[in-house]
Amino acid sequence: MTTTVHSFDTAIDLADNGIGHYIGQTTPEWANMVGPFGGVTAAAIIRAIERHRDRIGEPVALTVNYLAPVTDGSFDITVRAARTNRTNQHWTAEMTQEHGLTTTATAVFGVRRDAWSDTEATMPAAPDPETLTPTTLPVPVPWMRNYEMHYVDGGVPTEPAESTSSTTTLWTRQRPARALDFAALSALSDVFYPRVFLRRGRMLPAGTVSLTTYFHVDGAELAGHGTDYVLASAHAQRFARGYFDQTAQIWGRDATLLATSHQIVYYKD
């Protein structure tokens, strides 16, 4: 019998000393233009905390700060439970390589309880993913090949044309299909190409500086999603002299709002 390990699991595979220190390896499949895809870095940090023996609960919030490009090769992740409360736990994390600190992060894990609940946001209207043509990218960015992407709105600009809207909405899932878990959801929160490309109708230097994701489901709900597509939608609120924000929603096909995510992005234009 041959078991094939999914490239995403390889990319976030961590050697573990059991007390908060981990070693991982970048993989060519998850490379971005410079260093690895930011989403896979976020995923590795979530995975490191999940595997810590003192961890309680599941991800509620994650902030990842991208200090410097991660270079090809091995990386260390150190995580620390900064405070354990009755129903939640606060974590700090750092990723380092030989050349120094590349990433800092904080996370909140928590135990969900029965409480009045409601989804107030409305899922964007979208035809089923099966009815939409998958996008073949105009430029070769390795990590993007790991996602099926069916754009509903705001696809990658293929010819120079400015847009008045920064909104992109797409159905997406990993390729090959892989069951959604918190690591994969963390990566999905960074699945959008930079909003400034859409507004300006062209590629230009841009990179995520800080990413914050809020998780709205527990592991059992997430497991129920299986390998199906998610509907991911993002837009910017302001582009201000070198930094723009992006705010995003990740929906299950059954209109479950799985996560909301925000980032601030450096750009040069």
Next chain:
Amino acid sequence: MTTTVHSFDTAIDLADNGIGHYIGQTTPEWANMVGPFGGVTAAAIIRAIERHRDRIGEPVALTVNYLAPVTDGSFDITVRAARTNRTNQHWTAEMTQEHGLTTTATAVFGVRRDAWSDTEATMPAAPDPETLTPTTLPVPVPWMRNYEMHYVDGGVPTEPAESTSSTTTLWTRQRPARALDFAALSALSDVFYPRVFLRRGRMLPAGTVSLTTYFHVDGAELAGHGTDYVLASAHAQRFARGYFDQTAQIWGRDATLLATSHQIVYYKD
């Protein structure tokens, strides 16, 4: 001559050893129901970084995690420049008291450059603050007395009545008026009462767990705002079994989007 120090400046006044360690004191004027107003804690952290001798640029992003209540008395803030790049700088910060760690934070400071810029979000329609009655609160929460609050929409519920919308929009500024700076803007990003009160039409246990603010102006633009009101608007996207998110905009009266802010909030219902 008598000089009166503004209560906000007293609340974020820090004794400084010059290399990243600060000591501050909580003040009764900025108390919340348990511990100080989360916004003033965020402001003290921004102020600590601003005063560090190695700091370059101005605030671009701030994430503050509220681990445990800050008790009345003195607190220590430690800040560290985790990485200095050419045009931005990443910081980590921790607040501690005798009983342990109360707050962790990360921040990005940066230097803004000339670049194509645009505000894509639309300022909520609102009559001028002078035409609206300021709110007198139904419950005594000390820090709220430090803000003039003229609710446009979604005021504090005064009788039990559920709402289908979690949106609150208000004109607000410090009382007495004080020129807006990054510390004050950081505090304003937490000026909203918990969204779950509005949806449920009553107060219940709730507290911010993690707050992220993105700043869209530099210090000169902020200084131009002076002591005028800001229009602050917030709503939730999902209330999910013990945690809800809040996403907010802070606008200048001249339709400058000063900051966008997000938080995840614990609630019990």
